[in-house]
Amino acid sequence: MRKDDFEAEYLIETPLDVFRVAEVMAGEQSCGTFARVAGETDMLRARARAEVLNVEVVGRADAPSLPNAWLARKGISGPWTQARVRVRFPVDNIGANLPTLAATVAGNLYDLGETTGMRLEVLRLPSSYRLQFDMPSMGVAGTRSAIGVAHGALLGTIIKPNVGLSPEQTAGLVGILCEAGVDFIKDDEVCANPVHAPLSERVPAVMAVIRAHRERTGKQVMMAFNISDDTDAMRAHADLVEREGGTCVMASLNSCGFSAVQTLRRSTPLALHGHRNGFGALSRHPLLGMSFQAYQTLWRLAGVDHMHVHGLQGKFSQTDAEVVESARDCLKPLADGLEDCVLPAFSSGQWAGTVPATYEAAGEDLLFMSGGGILAHPDGPAAGVASLRQAWEAAREGIALEAFSRGAPELQRALSFFDGR
Incomplete structure (x- = not known):
């Protein structure tokens, strides 16, 4: 793991292309979009955008695990794919800010219209980042x-x-x-x-x-x-x-x-x-x-x-x-x-x-x-x-x-x- 980044691993479910959804996740929790917008330069993306490291399909389902009005409005149905997604986030996007760290790895991701399942499975931190937070007293x-x-x-x-x-x-x-x-x-x-x-x-x-x-x-x-x-x-x-x-x-x-x-x-x-x-x-x-x-x-x-x-x-x-x-x-x-x-x-x-x-x-x-x-x-x-x-x-x-x-x-x-x- 690089000292300037931390990693989060998710289990997701979606009827859409899992690789595209992984990119939506990375964009939503960093630059704010999976597609470029005005002012989003290459330099900005290189500095601040989260990066999808791996996507592994682990299963299929004939029915969604959770309801989703966004998909229903668009008339999108299954089958549904379940996959593990590993994302790398820049430490500098957050700093030593625990509420913002939590909001980044476990925030709006749960509301994404593209998914019918979202679970944060693993959170990995580099030592230098962990040391910026409080240690146990005893x-x-x-x-x-x-x-x-x-x-x-x-x-x-x-x-x-x-x-x-x-x-x-x-x-x-x-x-x-x-x-x-x-x-x-x-x-x-x-x-x-x-x-x-x-x-x-x-x-x-x-x-x-x-x-x-x-x-x-x-x-x-x-x-x-x-x-x-x-x-x-x-x-x-x-x-x-x-x-x-x-x-x-x-x-x-x-x-x-x-x-x-x-x-x-x-x-x-x-x-x-x-x-x-x-x-x-x-x-x-x-x-x-x-x-x-x-x-x-x-x-x-x-x-x-x-x-x-x-x-x-x-x-x-x-x-x-x-x-x-x-x-x-x-x-x-x-x-x-x-x-x-x-x-x-x-x-x-x-x-x-x-x-x-x-x-x-x-x-x-x-x-x-x-x-x-x-x-x-x-x-x-x-x-x-x-x-x-x-x-x-x-x-x-x-x-x-x-x-x-x-x-x-x-x-x-x-x-x-x-x-x-």
């Missing part, structure tokens, strides 16, 4: 250091103050979870600053418990407070968390937006836990939106430290293969020679029984979050955490959970209680 190594866990999966859970818990009740639950032995606790994505448990009260109450636990045991539990809000409010919330000795804040990325998260990154040293809720709207259709590789690339440029990837055998729609690929994307540098990996956060229906598949597919450089698998364990949260640690030990030793559980009562109870639910 990333994988820094998160491990802040928690004090050098090796093995980090074990976390989720609390839901949105069910009506007061700041004091939330702090009490955090205390129970700290004693149970978790490494990480996060707010639910739909609970940020509710009237019944405002951050101004919840953060001091919770952090008092976490500080007391650290002073008593030496263990610093990382708490990700959901501070999703307008930009100024997020900065103020992060300042409060930092003053109280916290180490992490969480933001709903799609709701807050690139600029707000960038501003937050530049105003706090805390770890930014990136929650991807809403990503399904961008990704579930195979010929619309974008892949997680491209999605996490854009958000890593905003400086996040952790990225949600969902979980194996979980409750959401993604396949296990997609979850694993997403985790691996998080643990790859965005460009050669960089150390900017972020921590993949596994969640959604995770418990001891999903540990072996997770270990086999993704190893242990990850955050494994279990809500019900800890809090709903029939013998209590401490037993829930113990069952997870026993499951990870069994996976490392290559022993089936059922066999390992004969000497691990917490795991045995988890297997009998959760299996099949």
Whole structure:
């Protein structure tokens, strides 16, 4: 890859000539047209026009994947061709401007009349360009250091103050979870600053418990407070968390937006836990939106430290293969020679029984979050955490959970209680 350009790869569908449509895409997102207009000199095109690098036909369809009024008005029908298109864009068209980068690779392209499918699959950046954007504050190594866990999966859970818990009740639950032995606790994505448990009260109450636990045991539990809000409010919330000795804040990325998260990154040293809720709207259709590789690339440029990837055998729609690929994307540098990996956060229906598949597919450089698998364990949260640690030990030793559980009562109870639910 040339240092003055970056590349984007798309999966498209069209009833028209795919090579012509690829040129329309390149023109639309750079010079603005696939045909020359007044003032469009050779020099201008050489400097600013995107270039189609490759077009590969990958399939045909007898019906369009998405409706298209433009094609209908023109009376154009199928068959429809599906193709992978790789386009090179000049860095200087954009500069270090994340919203404009996103608008270039994932903007008006989705509305092109020539297509009945458009999906951003891959985004590749040269090192010199990536370095113009924000880096994670902690990333994988820094998160491990802040928690004090050098090796093995980090074990976390989720609390839901949105069910009506007061700041004091939330702090009490955090205390129970700290004693149970978790490494990480996060707010639910739909609970940020509710009237019944405002951050101004919840953060001091919770952090008092976490500080007391650290002073008593030496263990610093990382708490990700959901501070999703307008930009100024997020900065103020992060300042409060930092003053109280916290180490992490969480933001709903799609709701807050690139600029707000960038501003937050530049105003706090805390770890930014990136929650991807809403990503399904961008990704579930195979010929619309974008892949997680491209999605996490854009958000890593905003400086996040952790990225949600969902979980194996979980409750959401993604396949296990997609979850694993997403985790691996998080643990790859965005460009050669960089150390900017972020921590993949596994969640959604995770418990001891999903540990072996997770270990086999993704190893242990990850955050494994279990809500019900800890809090709903029939013998209590401490037993829930113990069952997870026993499951990870069994996976490392290559022993089936059922066999390992004969000497691990917490795991045995988890297997009998959760299996099949």
